[in-house]
Amino acid sequence: MAYVSISDAEWQVMNVVWNAHPLTAQEVIGKLEGQSWAPATIKTMLHRLVKKKALAYERQGNRYVYRPCVRRSDCVKQASRSFLERVYGGESAPLLAHFLRSSKLSSDEIAELRQILDQLENHS
């Protein structure tokens, strides 16, 4: 419901926060080693995400701890829908075919997907 539009780089930050919250700016910066971002850059993104109401913070001593304020699943859902629309013209079958073919799936994963297909068929 409460959807906010998250930019490319902001997803990186959100993913970190979703994975383990609450955490401080320092911790976020720590987990994003390797992204070659200046710490200031990450702070900026935290701020913007707060302004967008994607994150909330709480004072803890002299620092803030951040926690997500929108559910990952909602953002994923929204992003997926708009991606499907934009790139595949809303047709999910080709999208699925593409990702099935282009991913190397373990046989466990394949089994699981097949199960989902079974459910879909039986259900409707």
Place this chain on the structure above:
Amino acid sequence: MAYVSISDAEWQVMNVVWNAHPLTAQEVIGKLEGQSWAPATIKTMLHRLVKKKALAYERQGNRYVYRPCVRRSDCVKQASRSFLERVYGGESAPLLAHFLRSSKLSSDEIAELRQILDQLENHS
């Protein structure tokens, strides 16, 4: 190979051109009725796409006819990869599960997807 980064709105235009080329600006504008874009807006996007080398044009009398200059499949592949990375952290199985569950697929489509799974398992 030759990848160009195509923006959200530009995808709309590219989709039209990929679907039926070559065509003139007027024709593109015609096919994009309903998007509530001013014709000037569409012209702008055609221009930018030419500058990006996503489209090429050719004079034909006093007007241009446009044609794609990058393959749709390449752009789809690239966009899909980066979406997978950004939103699903590179994990295709959850992505597939999501789209399977959230799409209403016909039983034909389901059958087809199951076939793809079979092929994958019989492992090439």
Place this chain on the structure above:
DNA sequence: TGTAACTATTTACACGTGTAATCGAAAGCA
């Protein structure tokens, strides 16, 4: 209590994007 250290807030800036209007040139009609 003054100062160092660290954190958050403010400011910066160029580029892409969505969204067009306007200008200039060419072509067709009168």
Place this chain on the structure above:
DNA sequence: TGCTTTCGATTACACGTGTAAATAGTTACA
């Protein structure tokens, strides 16, 4: 040949984004 219509080209402009430095505020140590 001059006027109108129709294109393409140029220009506009605000907002988001990637990328970060500078500044201000607060805690902790000496």
